[in-house]
Each structure stands twice: as structure tokens, then as C-alpha cells.
Amino acid sequence: MAIAMLHRIQHFLCLILVFLLPFSSLLFPSLGYNVPDKYFINCGSDSNVTVGDKVYVGESNPVARFSRSKTESNESQVPSPLYQTARIFRRESSYEFGIDTNGTYLVRLHFFSFTSRSNLYSARFNISVPGFWLVQKFDARNDTENNADPVKEFFMEITSPTFKIIFRPLPSSFAFVNAIELFLLPLNLISNNVSHFTFSGYMGLTSYRPGLYSRVLETKLRLNVGGQIVTGPDNLLRKWFPDDSYFANPENAKNRSPFMGRIEYHVGDDSDGPYANKFTAPSDVYRTAKEINSSSSSAGNITWALPVDYNTDHLLRLHFCDYWSPQIDHAYINLFIYDTYVMPVNIYDPEVSKELPAPYYFDFVVHSDDSGFMKVSIAPDASARIRDAFLNGLEIMKIIERSSSVPPYLDEPNSEHNRLPVVLGSVLIIFMMILGFLWRLKITKEKPTENSDWLPMLVTAGGSSQSRLTEGTSQGSALPNINLGLKIPLLDLQLATNNFHASQIIGKGSFGNVYKGVLQNGMTVAVKRGEPGSGEGLPEFHTEIVILSKIRHKHLVSLIGYCDENFEMILVYEYMEKGTLRDHLSNKNLPRLSWKNRLEICIGAASGLHYLHKGVDGGIIHRDVKSTNILLDENLVAKVADFGLSRTGPVDHQPYVTTVVKGTFGYLDPEYFKTQQLTEKSDVYSFGVVLLEVLCARAVIDPSLPRDQINLAEWGILCKNKGMLQDIVDPSIKDQIDQNSLRKFSETVEKSLQEDGSDRPTMDALLWDLEYALQIQRGVQDEDSSISVSASLQLPSVRRLPSLSTLSEVAEFAIVTGNESNCAADSVFSLLKIDDAR
Structure with a gap:
């Protein structure tokens, strides 16, 4: 009897244990986290594949829904069995997953271009999830040629019961994916609140708001410092x-x-x-x-x-x-x-x-x-x-960041139910744009200005528009020295850029997007728009307006106008046809610049910098001289651009300005970096790096090269000292360069890159040396290498720059003062048509 009762008790306890097992993860959190089994999908195949200890399920198992697609297979050798198949999307399509637990998830997408009937190398597409672009303008050919990692990895918060990954082929192309991983991560792998580093150093470590959980993170690098490749299941498969x-x-x-x-x-x-x-x-x-x-x-x-x-x-x-x-x-x-x-x-x-x-x-x-x-x-x-x-x-x-440009996903894009709102919305937008254009036309006819060339650029006053510059700073005082005659109404710029449409974007930088636009007077312009509603970049915005509205030189970018309505920060320049100097040195699809072209471009940029240093009262130090800030017009005339970091020269006869170090890694003056003392010679050093970049046509910092070649300035000087400079010259111009011209150019580079600023030439002397190198190249100077190449040697055919006492009297160096808004019509205006514009 006692034994029977004991068996009943044991049986009852077992039943309780079985009942409690489903809740064990809640009752006993100390049991820890294991990588879940879902979702690991072998896309484009009905068969399961095991990689490591993970099973990637074939799509015959209904683990996730996908839409409108076909499959491709491959029989050749590939680095992983996951890359034997792929699912192909010819139109907007998606994978849909059921989410039973809210939290931070890891999403991995595999893209390996194997040989197939569809030619996966030609795939070009975007990928989005609700509210975010994960991948934009993915080009399979570029990734393959650059040996890019076929895996893209993202971290994101998911709180909805279903989750869609949407593939959006670009026009005349398609999308594909080999495998998908989606699984819940352990708690606090990534914190929501992280210190935000700023260039003010330790005191700049503030909490990043509103937090990382409202964003998506994409893995760019994961390095085992001092070790080898590490992977495995205990590593979240990283x-x-x-x-x-x-x-x-x-x-x-x-x-x-x-x-x-x-x-x-x-x-x-x-x-x-x-x-x-x-x-x-x-x-x-x-x-x-x-x-x-x-x-x-x-x-x-x-x-x-x-x-x-x-x-x-x-x-x-x-x-x-x-x-x-x-x-x-x-x-x-x-x-x-x-x-x-x-x-x-x-x-x-x-x-x-x-x-x-x-x-x-x-x-x-x-x-x-x-x-x-x-x-x-x-x-x-x-x-x-x-x-x-x-x-x-x-x-x-x-x-x-979350993007309002991510369109909603339409399960049935051909259905009239879904198309009707889109069509009606498009018609309404077009109608409103026509009304706006007619209204602006009426206004310009009724309110002519004194300068008929600038009818589209009426200055708005009053109303609901709010200005960052003229209505006061955060401290309550208006910023000084702003040329109000250059203000352009926001509506004019909206019409010029099709309301800042994404198709008009020609560049992007820390300040914001750069748009191509056409003003109502027919002028093609570049419109550099700060991130709407952001306070970042206001000092640079103010600095550029103040500097560019008061100077004029044929080798400096000129400002057409600006807009600061409704908390916008917009700068407008003339369209620059040929882009940046760096474009023409690094882009293999563009025609290669001849040596003569390169010398003329360097001379033009040096002229602009010399004017900044000596042609403006007090002088201006650019502080960010680099090849992306040297722009070229349709005739390859160079103009120096981007004055957001510029500083006025030292006062009270001081030789330098003490300031926080700013600039671009690779171009930064080492003396300025060490002492925080900014001088005109800091620009000379940066320009010396540009000269070397022009000669060699390679990046100023390239970590993929051997250790002694990573930094172009250091490598160039080392080669010069060893008599090997000829070995690093751009192969496309080697046969064009006169050796005496190269000798003079290399001496100029060497002098510009001296560690001690006092040993570097002035921009005036540097300009003279470059003009002399060009004259040698043109064959004006005797080819005898024994002839002295002193920078003070007078050549009758070389234009010597005017002295400081006459500088402001030369038309080429005219200074714009006051509200001379008619200067904006000058044909030498410039634009930032660059991918990494500030």
C-alpha cells in the first residue's frame, strides 16, 4: 500500500514537471540563452543544408512566406553549400516572418553571385524593412569584383507580430538572395543608451538620443585584434x-x-x-x-x-x-x-x-x-x-536612421484598390505644383525688383517663415555679417529642385544632400541643403555665407545665395560641370587628366588659396584643403570650395591662431595637430599632399598597402629621398612629363611637406614654383638641367603675382563688399557636385 502510494506521488510530480517545462525559460532565466532555431532559410531550394551545427531549412517547409519569385541553381564550386541556389525577384517582393517575442533581432542576408542563366552579377536592387532602407543601390558586379563579404548583417528592434524584408529591383534589373537568418538576440547585447563622442573630447561624451533601439545597425567591421579568424555557434554565428x-x-x-x-x-x-x-x-x-x-x-x-x-x-x-x-x-x-x-x-x-x-x-x-x-x-x-x-x-x-522615403509595400501592386490612392495622390501633387508655379509667376510680375536678372530671388519678409540666422541664435542674438541681399525664398528652391526630389541628388555629405536645380531664370545650380530640423552644421553654414558673400576670385567658389526659412540651412552655387579633382584622379570611367592639365589645376587652386591668405583683410585660413574641395568647371578651371571650417587669420601680429584641431586625416598639418596653432602654412602642408595626390593619382590613406606606403605624404617623401619618385608617378602621365618639370614639381612638394611650418614656402612662392614647372613643361625654359631653378628667377612669359599693396586693385582679385547681390550672376560661380560634400 505504501509502495503504491509512493508511485502515485512520483507520477503526480512527473505530470507537474511536464506541465511546467514550457514555462521553464520564464521560471528559470539562469538557464541562459541559446541561438534559436528560427529563422535559418536556404533560399531558392526545397532542401535543407547544414552549415556548422545550424540547419538552414529549405523553402518547402512553410517557415516563412515569400512572394512573386523564381529560383536559380548552380553546380560549380562555391565557398558554402548555401550558395548553390538563390531566389530571384523580378519585381517588388518580400519574405514575411512571424514574430512571437519582442526584442532585438539579428538579420543576415547572403548575396553570392554564382554563374547562372539570370546572370546574378548584373543584379541591382534595394532592400527595405518597415521604415528603414537596409541596402540601397546594391550592385552585385561591384561586390564581386571587389571581393566584398557576401553577408550583410543588421541589428534591429522588432515589436510587431509580423516582419517583412522587402526586395525592390532597380529599373531593368532584378534582386536575389541566397540565404536569410533572422533570430532573437540575448538581452543587452547592444545597449539603447551609448555615449556620443564629439571632437571636444572627453567632455563631449554625452548620451546618444533618442537611443539605438530606434535605429538599425549594420555591421561594417568585426576584428579579432592580434588574432586569426574566429567563428562558431557560441559566437552567435558571427x-x-x-x-x-x-x-x-x-x-x-x-x-x-x-x-x-x-x-x-x-x-x-x-x-x-x-x-x-x-x-x-x-x-x-x-x-x-x-x-x-x-x-x-x-x-x-x-x-x-x-x-x-x-x-x-x-x-x-x-x-x-x-x-x-x-x-x-x-x-x-x-x-x-x-x-x-x-x-x-x-x-x-x-x-x-x-x-x-x-x-x-x-x-x-x-x-x-x-x-x-x-x-x-x-x-x-x-x-x-x-x-x-x-x-x-x-x-x-x-x-x-529611419527614412520617410521608404514606400509602403503593396502585396498586390496591380490591384485597382491599391493603385487608386497612388494615382489620386500623384494627380493632386502635380496640380498643387502647377498652382504654386502660376502663383510665383504672378508675384514676380507684380513685384519687379531693381535687378531684373534676379527676379526669382525675392527676399521674403514677415509671415510664418523662421530664420536661423536673422531671428537669433540659441542665445537670442542674431548672427552678424550676414548678407541679406543673397537670401533666396524657399519656394524658389523647391520649384528648382522638384521639391528636393531624390532623383535630383548629386551628392551627399555631413551637412546634407546636394541637389541639382534650375532656377526660373534658367540658371543651373547646386543646392546644398542641411538636414531639415537639425541644429548640426549651423556654425559652418554661417561661416560659409560670411566668407563667400565678401570675397570674389576666379579660383574660389562663389555663392549665389542662401535660404534659412523655416529652420532650413541651404546654400546655392552654380553647377560645376566636371566635379571634383579627386573624381578625375580616382574614377577610371573619366578621361585621364594630362600632366599639363594637372599643373594648370594646381596653379588655379594655389591662386585661390594665395588670395585667401593675402588678398583679404586679415587673411583667411581654409583649414580643409583636399582634392574633394577643388572643383573643376567645363574648361577644367579649378576653384577652391567648402569654407565651413575656415578661420580668419591671426590678429595683433600673432603668427598663429590657437584653435581646436579640425581637418581631414591624411591632409592634416602635423605641426597644427601637435600644437593646435593654426597658420597659413597649415594650408600649405595640406596643399602639398594634394600636389602629391595629383602626381600619383592614389588615395592619401590606403590601409590595404604595405605599412610604409599607407600614408601618401610619408611614402612620397621617402621615394623622393631615395630617388624613386618616378616609380610612383601615375602611369597614365609618365611618358608626358618633362624630367625638369617633374624635378621642380617634386622640390615644391618636398618643401610644402616639411614638418616645421617655418621651413615651408608661402602660398605665393609655391604658386611661383608651380608656374615655373608649367613653363618648363611647355618648353619655354631651356631643357638644360644644369640651369638654376630658383623661384626668384624672372621669366618674361610668366605672370608674377602682384604685391600685397596692389593686390586689391587687380580685377582678378576683386573683393565684394556690402550687398552687391548682382555679383551672384557672375559666370564663374561654382558648385559642390561631390559624393562626400560637406
């Missing part, structure tokens, strides 16, 4: 790559011997930084590191130059794990971003990490500049007991 190809100063670093012991994670799986848990990064990442190479005579820091998108917010995550110090609290590291000191790194908390090794990490939101690289450096702290600096891992994720 892949970590070696960091060796991203050094800016590889001689300063060495790999630390790998740690063979056990890496202890001192916090739970759902902890929220700065202490790492096992999902933050795998132990193999924390077992390796790079540290300062103490045997190097120049070792002061380790610097990585990391390729990133231009002028975009990125999440930067740095991983640290000290596995060699004798005890905690010995290692202190100074962290720098873009050469700006951020903070000391010393994270040991006795309550959490009572013994080494102790893995931890730091997150920052960093806005990239227009160099295409993010510069991260570490250096030992002078007060540390152990003079060393190290880094174990590094991740960079691009922050994708």
Missing part, C-alpha cells in the same frame, strides 16, 4: 577577422602571445556593460591582443585607420582583456578617436573582477568625417605602473 590590414603605424605594434588559460566572464549573460559576458565576444577574441612594440624607437601609440561610410554615425565597440598584468589596477590606457583624447581606460572593479583576466568593453557613437576612415588610437598612460597599451577586439556598426 565572424571576426584579423586586424593586420588596418594599421596606420604597424611598426608601433606587435601581437601579444595568446592566453592559453580560461577566460572567466564575471557577469551574467544578460548584463549591460561595461563587463563582457560570453555573448559580448567569444573567449578566443579575448585570448589575443595587440600591444605597444616597446622595441620601436617611434612607438608612442597604436593607430587603426578603419574604412567607414562618409559623414555618418557609427557605433564603435572596443574590447579589452588584460591577461598578462601581475594584478588588477596596473594597466592604464589613453584612448583617442580622430586624434582627439577621449578617456583613460581602466575598468577594474574589485566587486566584479577580483582577478585577471577580466574582459570588458566600451561603446561610443562616432560621426565619421569625409575621409572615408575612422581613426582609433591607444597609448600608454604616463602614470600607469605598467607602461603598455593593448586592444583585443574592435567592432564598427553603421547607424541607419
